[in-house]
Amino acid sequence: MDLAYYYELWRGMMLSKDPAVAAEWWQVFFVRFYQAFLENDRWQQYLRGVGTTLCVTAIALCIGVVLGVLVAVVRTAHDQQRPGRRNVLLGAVNFVCRVYVTIIRGTPMMVQILIMGMVIFSSSRNYTMVGALTLGINSGAYVAEIIRGGLMSLDPGQMEAGRSLGLGYFDTMRFIVIPQAFKAILPSLGNEFIVLLKDTSMISVIGGQELIKAARDIINRTYDAMFPLIGSAVIYLVLVMIFSWLQGILERRLRQSDRR
Amino acid sequence: MIDVKGLTKSFGNHLVLDHIDQHIHPGEKVVVIGPSGSGKSTFLRCLNLLETPTSGSITFQGQEITDPKADINAVRRQMGMVFQHFNLFPNMTIRKNITLAPVQTRLMSQAEADDAATALLRRVNLEEKADAYPAQLSGGQKQRIAIVRALAMKPKLMLFDEPTSALDPEMVGEVLAVMKELADEGMTMVVVTHEMGFAREVGTRVLFMDGGKILEEDEPHAFFAHPKEPRTIEFLSKVL
Numbered sequence: 370m371d372l373a374y375y376y377e378l379w380r381g382m383m384l385s386k387d388p389a390v391a392a393e394w395w396q397v398f399f400v401r402f403y404q405a406f407l408e409n410d411r412w413q414q415y416l417r418g419v420g421t422t423l424c425v426t427a428i429a430l431c432i433g434v435v436l437g438v439l440v441a442v443v444r445t446a447h448d449q450q451r452p453g454r455r456n457v458l459l460g461a462v463n464f465v466c467r468v469y470v471t472i473i474r475g476t477p478m479m480v481q482i483l484i485m486g487m488v489i490f491s492s493s494r495n496y497t498m499v500g501a502l503t504l505g506i507n508s509g510a511y512v513a514e515i516i517r518g519g520l521m522s523l524d525p526g527q528m529e530a531g532r533s534l535g536l537g538y539f540d541t542m543r544f545i546v547i548p549q550a551f552k553a554i555l556p557s558l559g560n561e562f563i564v565l566l567k568d569t570s571m572i573s574v575i576g577g578q579e580l581i582k583a584a585r586d587i588i589n590r591t592y593d594a595m596f597p598l599i600g601s602a603v604i605y606l607v608l609v610m611i612f613s614w615l616q617g618i619l620e621r622r623l624r625q626s627d628r629r
Numbered sequence: 630m631i632d633v634k635g636l637t638k639s640f641g642n643h644l645v646l647d648h649i650d651q652h653i654h655p656g657e658k659v660v661v662i663g664p665s666g667s668g669k670s671t672f673l674r675c676l677n678l679l680e681t682p683t684s685g686s687i688t689f690q691g692q693e694i695t696d697p698k699a700d701i702n703a704v705r706r707q708m709g710m711v712f713q714h715f716n717l718f719p720n721m722t723i724r725k726n727i728t729l730a731p732v733q734t735r736l737m738s739q740a741e742a743d744d745a746a747t748a749l750l751r752r753v754n755l756e757e758k759a760d761a762y763p764a765q766l767s768g769g770q771k772q773r774i775a776i777v778r779a780l781a782m783k784p785k786l787m788l789f790d791e792p793t794s795a796l797d798p799e800m801v802g803e804v805l806a807v808m809k810e811l812a813d814e815g816m817t818m819v820v821v822t823h824e825m826g827f828a829r830e831v832g833t834r835v836l837f838m839d840g841g842k843i844l845e846e847d848e849p850h851a852f853f854a855h856p857k858e859p860r861t862i863e864f865l866s867k868v869l
């Protein structure tokens with residue numbers, strides 16, 4: 370039941386101008402639609418899928434932000450040490466952070482999910498949580514690089530001004546550097562969040578119960594792929610659009626200190 | 630007040646400061662001049678350890694601040710620094726810029742710091758800008774704010790690194806006026822500048838730096854009237 374099938378039906382309808390053919394086309398359309406969304410209350414399956422998708426996104430986001438901030442702070446603090454005062458422990462932690470970022474960014478997300486689901490946590494039945502954990506660990510590496518970029522891009526004069534006033538490194542970070550870096554990286558963070566939301570679809574390969582898994586279960590029952598998949602695509606699109614709108618509001622609020 | 634002995638700084642194998650010895654007494658207004666790249670900024674930044682000296686020692690009020698065990702935040706609280714590019718915090722209002730450090734270092738409560746900020750702003754005639762953001766100010770206004778922000782910490786010594794070099798000419802005067810007033814109140818100051826008029830009028834001692842060394846120093850009148858070193862004469866002939 371692919372697009373070509375619907376197209377052939379539709380072409381037949383347009384060519385024949387026979388109301389009976391048109392009626393048949395509409396009938397097929399409505400039956401498929403009914404089977405995909407309404408029969409046996411299937412819309413509830415999508416709804417549960419969306420709920421899981423959002424929940425997985427939220428969990429992965431929390432893990433990703435915590436990991437990302439930790440890694441970014443370690444790496445930036447390491448790079449900003451005063452020469453001659455190198456801290457060995459910080460050097461070791463920094464090395465671990467670099468290995469983490471390199472591995473995560475150097476391997477495909479799909480492979481990471483398969484390894485986590487089928488090798489590391491192969492005995493776990495909680496596929497959704499394994500998926501969320503994987504996404505969080507993956508996202509952490511990207512968030513770390515985004516944050517680090519934001520911290521590095523800030524005028525070093527800001528750090529110097531804070532330090533020259535007698536504020537310590539972490540106070541200067543907290544009050545001066547991080548708020549400005551946050552504003553600068555908000556668009557990239559928003560982007561990362563959108564990627565994360567869409568990448569949750571991949572955890573269905575290890576059995577995570579999210580939206581695409583629901584759609585695939587329904588395809589297996591109705592033997593029609595078009596409506597469930599296009600329906601899922603529309604749902605993702607709407608979620609992303611809502612989020613982009615919220616992000617725009619936040620960015621406008623943060624820009625208030627730029628007004629002249 | 631500040632005693633510099635054998636101060637040396639290299640970036641990689643580029644020697645920027647070459648065994649500098651200096652003593653700065655309380656109340657002095659030391660003006661540092663010299664060609665670009667001669668190490669003036671580096672010298673100033675070593676004084677509050679924004680740059681870590683490669684070797685040599687700096688003693689501030691009897692405490693060796695180059696000692697790795699010295700509390701450099703405590704030392705910096707006693708030295709204000711004003712930068713060429715102001716370095717105001719763009720994410721905060723002017724009032725917050727001024728009160729942040731005194732409050733966070735527990736020098737003052739928020740209420741005391743707010744009062745101090747109001748007094749300082751009145752002093753530079755910028756009271757009405759307390760709730761503005763730095764982006765809304767002119768360069769001259771920003772630099773006056775940067776000066777009072779440093780003063781809010783009640784420093785014993787003020788360091789200025791070319792405070793007027795990034796300003797439009799018509800704004801230089803208002804900033805120099807604030808610095809002159811500060812000098813008249815007896816503040817100890819080290820000023821890197823290209824404003825020879827200021828050096829002559831406000832300075833008590835002029836240092837000429839070249840190639841990482843202090844080639845010549847004197848009280849301003851004698852310095853400008855009778856420079857001795859050929860490099861100094863050449864430099865002055867270009868800038869005066």
Ligand SMILES: Nc1ncnc2c1ncn2[C@@H]1O[C@H](COP(=O)(O)OP(=O)(O)OP(=O)(O)O)[C@@H](O)[C@H]1O
Nearest residue numbers: 640643645663664665666667668669670671672791
């Ligand atoms: N962080 C740094 N890393 C490497 N080299 C540096 C650094 N800071 C300064 N230098 C070099 O040290 C030398 C002295 O620099 P400095 O900024 O002290 O000169 P300056 O006298 O202040 O010059 P200007 O009048 O242009 O401000 C220059 O050659 C500069 O390139």
Ligand SMILES: [Mg+2]
Nearest residue numbers: 669670671791
């Ligand atoms: Mg300089």
